[in-house]
Amino acid sequence: MTVIVNPEGTISPGALPAGTTRATLRRNFWRGVWRVLRRKPSRMAGVVIVALFALMGVAGPLLYPAQLPRDDNALYAPPSLAHPFGTDFEGTDVLALVVTGARYVLLTGLATAVITVALGTLIGLVAGFHRGRWDSLLMRLTDMNLAIPGLPLLLVLSTVWKFESPLEMGLVLGVLGWGGIARAVRSQTLSLRERGFIEAARGLGLPTRHIIGRELLPSMAPYIAMNMLIAVTGAVYAQVGLFFLGVLPFESNNWGVMLNLAVFNGGALTTPAALPYLLAPLIAILLLTLGIVLIVDAMDEIFNPRLREE
Amino acid sequence: MSNETAAPGVRIRDLTVVYKTPAGELPAVRGVDLTLAPGTITGVVGESGSGKSTLALSLLNAVQPPGRIAAGSVEIDGLGDVLTLRGEDLRRARGRQVGYVFQAAQNSLNPLKTIGKQLLDLGRSHEVEDLRGLVRDAKDLLARMGMDGARVLDSYQHELSGGMRQRVGIMLALVLNAKVVVLDEPTTALDMITQATILRIIREVHEERALTTLVITHDVGAVAEVADSLAVMYGGRVVEHGPVTEVLGEARHPYTQGLIRAIPRLTGDLSLARALPGRPPTLGTLPTQGCVFRERCERRMEVCETDEPMAVNRDGRTVACHAADRHLTLIKRKEFV
């Protein structure tokens, strides 16, 4: 890898060296991602778990009939081969409930994550980059957002809004929760802003659009990716918790509903019969969180070319 | 103050330190022989990738994974081979016998504690019984270096200028009465005038306390001002070693010659100065056989491709170069006291 220091230069102008086209860069990026994931088996495990859940969310309900079969003879049946997690109060297979109940939870989680991160990042970037009046204005807005009492507001909203679609739920949770990310992104932006390459971009006259989108954002990519993944888990907890508390109406089945029914209807905390009914969704949430946490570990390396290539 | 004990000599023999990389274990320091005569200041000069910082850490047996000391010994009079010390013995040796002044001392100073508190921490961790005496010694040292001891001990790291922080670093390395002191890049990030002051202080303190001092730096000028003997490192090896005035006045190794020619100077013909071609090696680009410097050398010969030049000692000067001692290939004496 010797360097040719070549003052006269024997290149042909106009010829693009191999390895600079967009396609090549993209291919190398995904190859690098694979390499990063393979470095630690825990990351691959995380990928497998999350992929499993994604599959569950997409294809789960397709595996079962629209109305899950009830078996009056097997109410709160103990775990068996036919029902690995037993049955619920109607005799419906708990595993089937978990699988079909995943879609709502995951979709909401995803929607919330996307909205919080998109809103929070945009506001944080603009505030941190422009500083001055923009910063003051946007930070006041952020402060207000952070001050909004989320739970009471949701309680009030739930009296008038049915939240049928997971996207509706995701929207509300998202709009309520972008404050923290905005703050964090702003402080990251403020510090990155002083770095040589950002200053150089400004000095060269590159448009703000380019600086924020192509210089700042990619440098913050690991941070944003991590926040997005963690926001998913946070959103899952939030809505599961709300359903468990009975705050949100039960329009369809999901993990939170299951938890609520298991505890309050089935007395799962006092009698062993409904225990599998309680544990199944809990284990699902745990596994999902685990999978996400294992992947988050890889984020730093994926987005830093130096660590990726090594 | 502590002139009772004589300055110890330090003998580094055949030291090899390797680092674990995806490409296997690569040597950062290879077969280095270096003697620090008692009571002298030795300057080790090298650029990035020369292995000089690794060498400095080895004197404390402080090489961390992924690096490890693969071979060799570091003998200090009165202490034995530092590389064989472990645990408590090693901890005690560091600080009490071998003092280390870090580069840009802010890395070794705790920003959340006053200097005085850190001094007390140091004393306690080395089981110093007379802490008051320690503080007194520290104040004396600081006064000796031109500072108001009481005020400095009450200050936090960020309240002091770069030059003052460097002096605090020197004080902390000496306050436990170490007789061997290693200074890693003591003048980097300091203004010219402050650099000159620090170099002067190093020289004075060294003489007053009868120390054996090792200065590691990339700045040939700093070494010229402060050291008695100069060792030049390249690619993990010592390529030249001898008295400062002789090595500079009559450099024998092509790298030393090239380095001197490549330094921007205040006087002299501008057109005579030349940068060295190529660039310093990294761990991954070091050649495994032959001379490490041959790619950039103007006196490159065939034998340089295959045979690593041995260090030859003549008139108190050591040079490792085929071209410097072509008619002396039979003599394979390594340097020793």
Place this chain on the structure above:
Amino acid sequence: MITGTGITKVFKQRGGVLGAREVPALRGVDFAIAKGGAVSFIGESGSGKTTLGRIIAGLESHDAGEIVIDDVPMSSLSHRRRQPYFRRVQLIHQDPYSALNPTRTIHQTLEAPLKLRAKQTGRPRSWVDGRAAELLAMVGIDPGYVLPRYPHQLSGGMRQRVVIARALTMDPEVLVADEAVSMIDVSLRLGILALLKDLRERLNVGVLFITHDIATARYIGDDGELYVLYRGQVVERGATEKIIADPVHPYTQSLLSAIPVLHGLERPGAERVVPKEMQREGEPDAGCLFARRCPFSTERCANEMPVLARDQDIEQEYACFHPRRRSVIPVGVGE
């Protein structure tokens, strides 16, 4: 052609209990950089040289004074209208490691400003790639090797050259090199300095070289001009070679005295000046800023402020009541 008159800048520090402190960084500095010229600013930390360089590059504002670029005073333009002028001055940072975006390849880094330049000068998109290769060759590196790589895969010297190439994408008139070689290996520094000199000759681009290492200032051109700054003021100004050989201001002499002597090759100057050391440097009430540290200061120095001026016996301009030639720089052994 850039000139500045009376440039003043004050930094307001958010103080502690006692309220905000005002730190003057520049106190009415005048300067001129001719087309294709070589100017160096010398000084220690706190001299204001970096601040002045950044003001000239348009990255910082100044509180008083006027900057004139190509005969257009900047104060007569709105902030937006000034940008195209300041774009003719490009800053090269000290740290080649943080000056390049670590998540983008060199090709991507050069492509962005070149695309903008193509639009500005009405050139087709196809010009961009060829120009990138041309600029890299001009700074002495192989485009084929460098373009597809990320910054961490290049050495410090190569990175600095890429930074210079990027600065050239906008066809600047002046390059401001702020400690541009301080973080580069010693054996490679002359290479970068020679490059700057070469660019001056080839492209007629001016170089403003900011450094604390006076020796490096000699290598950007033998026709260079030197400004010695102390705490925001110019204390000596003139031809670089002249000031180095024949300094008259005690501060300049202190700086030159502090340069290490390569014993064996050189002998120290006979009259080296060592300034007094101050624990804390507050603002003096009046008089010369250097007076408290100066070994030759008198009553007058403490009360009156010397002004930059010239007299017939001394070629350069200086701000001192007691200028005197002293041989402070090292002399070659055998001379």
